Amino acid sequence: MALITSSGFAHVRLTVTDIARSKAFYDQVFGWPVALDASSRVDEPGVRESAEVFYGGTVYQTPQGTLFGLRPVGDTRFDPDRTGLDHVSFAVATRADLERAAEALTGAGIEHGEVTDLADAGIAVLSFQDPDDINIELTAPLG
Numbered sequence: 001m002a003l004i005t006s007s008g009f010a011h012v013r014l015t016v017t018d019i020a021r022s023k024a025f026y027d028q029v030f031g032w033p034v035a036l037d038a039s040s041r042v043d044e045p046g047v048r049e050s051a052e053v054f055y056g057g058t059v060y061q062t063p064q065g066t067l068f069g070l071r072p073v074g075d076t077r078f079d080p081d082r083t084g085l086d087h088v089s090f091a092v093a094t095r096a097d098l099e100r101a102a103e104a105l106t107g108a109g110i111e112h113g114e115v116t117d118l119a120d121a122g123i124a125v126l127s128f129q130d131p132d133d134i135n136i137e138l139t140a141p142l143g
Contacts, residue, residue, distance in 0.1 A: 012088060013057070013069035014134060017077065021131050022070050023058050028108065029136075030090070032060040035067060042072050064091070078132045087135035089125070095140050098126045117142060 016022040019039045026032075041047045042056030049055070057071040080086050092098060098115045105112045105128055112128035119142065126138045 009066055011059070011067035011069060013059075013071050014085070014088065014130075014132075015073040015078075016070050016130075016132050017073070017075050018131065019057060019070060019072035025131050026058075026060065026068075026070065029105075029110070030060070030062075032062055032068070035059045035061040039070075039072075048072060062090075078134045080135060085134070087127070087137050089137040089139045092138050092140045095124045095142065098124055098138055098140050101138055102126055 014022075019042050023037075023039055036054060037058045038047065038053040038056050039058050041053060044056075047053050047056040054069070055071045057069055059067050059069040062068055078085075092101065095115065095117075102112055102115055110128055112126060115124055115126050117124045122142050124140050124142055128136055130136050
């Protein structure tokens with residue numbers, strides 16, 4: 001029996017090296033509404049250490065109702081081969097949506113992988129990197 005009953009993720013926050021650059025990227029790619037934004041205050045004294053102003057970051061409201069945040073932390077680049085985050089995956093409705101996303105990313109000059117079917121998992125995926133080299137994946141059910 002589980003110790004905790006949870007309905008899933010409430011939010012995810014990524015650490016980023018340049019909040020303005022990352023915010024522009026995620027605004028362009030997903031266009032989600034901003035739930036809160038303290039990024040204009042990132043260079044004020046104490047802001048990067050203050051939870052009350054979300055560390056000078058930005059929080060988006062996803063269509064699922066979960067929150068997705070960005071937190072500026074400095075100049076250390078992301079490394080998926082170290083303990084912590086490997087990648088973040090966002091759902092799309094269909095494999096055709098993945099194909100359309102690949103075309104849109106190409107049109108925007110954003111490098112990406114191929115749409116790949118993972119039949120054993122029952123999904124198809126499309127991967128691309130954010131400005132800090134964090135792997136972002138789009139996932140759709142097969143069939």
